[in-house]
Amino acid sequence: MRRRAELLRAASKVFSERGYHAATVADILEAAGVSRGTFYLYFPSKRAVFEALVDTMLEHITDALQRVRVGPGEAPPLVQMLDNVDRLLIVVEEHRHLSLILLREAVSLDDALDLKLTSFYERLSAWLEGALELGQTMGLVRPCDNTLVARLSLGALKEILVHWLTREEAKARDHVAREILDYILHGVFV
Amino acid sequence: MRRRAELLRAASKVFSERGYHAATVADILEAAGVSRGTFYLYFPSKRAVFEALVDTMLEHITDALQRVRVGPGEAPPLVQMLDNVDRLLIVVEEHRHLSLILLREAVSLDDALDLKLTSFYERLSAWLEGALELGQTMGLVRPCDNTLVARLSLGALKEILVHWLTREEAKARDHVAREILDYILHGVFV
Amino acid sequence: MRRRAELLRAASKVFSERGYHAATVADILEAAGVSRGTFYLYFPSKRAVFEALVDTMLEHITDALQRVRVGPGEAPPLVQMLDNVDRLLIVVEEHRHLSLILLREAVSLDDALDLKLTSFYERLSAWLEGALELGQTMGLVRPCDNTLVARLSLGALKEILVHWLTREEAKARDHVAREILDYILHGVFV
Amino acid sequence: MRRRAELLRAASKVFSERGYHAATVADILEAAGVSRGTFYLYFPSKRAVFEALVDTMLEHITDALQRVRVGPGEAPPLVQMLDNVDRLLIVVEEHRHLSLILLREAVSLDDALDLKLTSFYERLSAWLEGALELGQTMGLVRPCDNTLVARLSLGALKEILVHWLTREEAKARDHVAREILDYILHGVFV
């Protein structure tokens, strides 16, 4: 299934460069070196390739994030959190095009797609809220409006990812991971 | 110039509800109760109305944010910062449609528009960086990668605004402002 | 609404000459001397113009046929029947294109359209059955399977119309009408 | 040549159910359980299978109809005619799909195909005309416009066949044959 993979690759390039609407099926065909009919052999529509790309990236992200475990034999929570951020950065860096598609193009396309993304981010948010609650029971996290704070953190993450992926002078991954975590944990005050 | 204002109002409603691409000029016409020709009397293109709306919102935001001043007779920095966040929330709430257009629709439309928004956010970022540096000279802000941290804060803000505007059970403005500031300043740790 | 009429005229010509499937929207545009967009200003789809044409012809036919009335002051049944056949021939001759579309092209296009035509012919059949029953009560018509006989007569009529419309050497209308009626009434035996 | 027969069988089913245009080669492939390439091994095109089906049915009909013979040792003309109608009904009932394809789908497809059918029906018409003339010389048939009357009879037959094949409550074949013949011979009058 070389062809399908090639189409996905081409589509991810085209979508991330031109954006969903500006990208035409013809652009993808050209980028993939494939004929019109072949495209529709593997995907029922332009929208469908796009969704496939989005789905792929959602899975990558889901795989990268792991619930923080407490208990003997487990790494310290802070380390686990840093690892999560680090894995997120790795996967995002590895799939630059897909990440940019997810972060910038997958907005306001479709009710169905909007819902899919909304629920995904909602799940991420809930996951963060859970971490906050856990931290609170452990006495590590200060009391706060967990919903809002989870959302704030999610927004901070999304923005920094786009920023990191699109700036030429990409900073070192571990430095970025460290700064993100410090920011979320301690804010900016001394 | 009642007509122009009416068109802007209608466009902001339509764009925020349907999104830039799904919205048709016909939708705006209908919402404004204006004929096709009249539309092009006031705006050269669909894109132009959209840009006008974006511009308006950018100005509102610019107006809402004021540089933190230190010196005798000035309010304490913390208060000024809280006021900034509060004014931001006020203006965003006042212009719900415009805000959603800016935050959700004004993405990947156009190189020119992308550049305009990029520079705007760049300016906001720089403004935040400035604030961080000021805080650092005053010994209030811990040393950190100011560029990254400014960006993180910007992302946190953008996300929370969308969240706040689109959730039914909107939380009280001052509560949200307080949480935002606490988050940026102290993070989540005790 | 000159344009809509012109489009209908052009479409009836194109459809009757090329058939529904072979006819392209471009053919109609050319025949009407109208641009692509204009077509869709007046009709939502190729199918819709076609259906409009069919509808028109169905109405013409419906108008042409009148129930046979018995009673003092009414023309003799035979005369009324002959008048019906004659009016049918007139309307069919007047709308040559539409008639051929209805008789030859409006077949197996669409479930909805098929149903519309099926019901129309069913109604015609029922109308004929009614006439047969009336004739039977009057002692004029021999007992027979009215449903079948109505259908046989309908088929005879449809076929003769196509034949009459498409042969170069068109026979005189009143002659054809006379022959049709004689056939239905007396068959071929002496 | 099992394959070819299977394809024809599948095609007749598909064409009669979906109609020529709505039927896709893929439909036929699926119904026949055969691969794409194989189809084109046996038939040069979609049109060609269709035409093969039509040809088959035309032959069946041709075989069913036999010229009425007069002379010592021959069955009475009326009986021969009734036999013809009966054989027609038999063959049509035996090849339900093919019959419906011929009667409903084989219209306006192609100049070549149209011509083939036109000539076939022309031949049938001529055959009927011959029968009428024979009847007239025998003093059995009244003088009439033989061309028109032949066409009327042909139309009556075609319509009744479709009707008979598609109605659920199919009436008994001999009843239908009897009614057809009575109709053609005596019409509806007493």
Place this chain on the structure above:
DNA sequence: CATGAATGAGGCTTCATTCAT
């Protein structure tokens, strides 16, 4: 003989923009 992946011509429809009145 059989397969099924690949092809690309061709058709329908949308919608931003123009312009004569």
Place this chain on the structure above:
DNA sequence: CATGAATGAAGCCTCATTCAT
């Protein structure tokens, strides 16, 4: 100033047919 009929470029998708394996 206002109108709305007319335009046509542009894009998506279908499906009969081919051909290398």
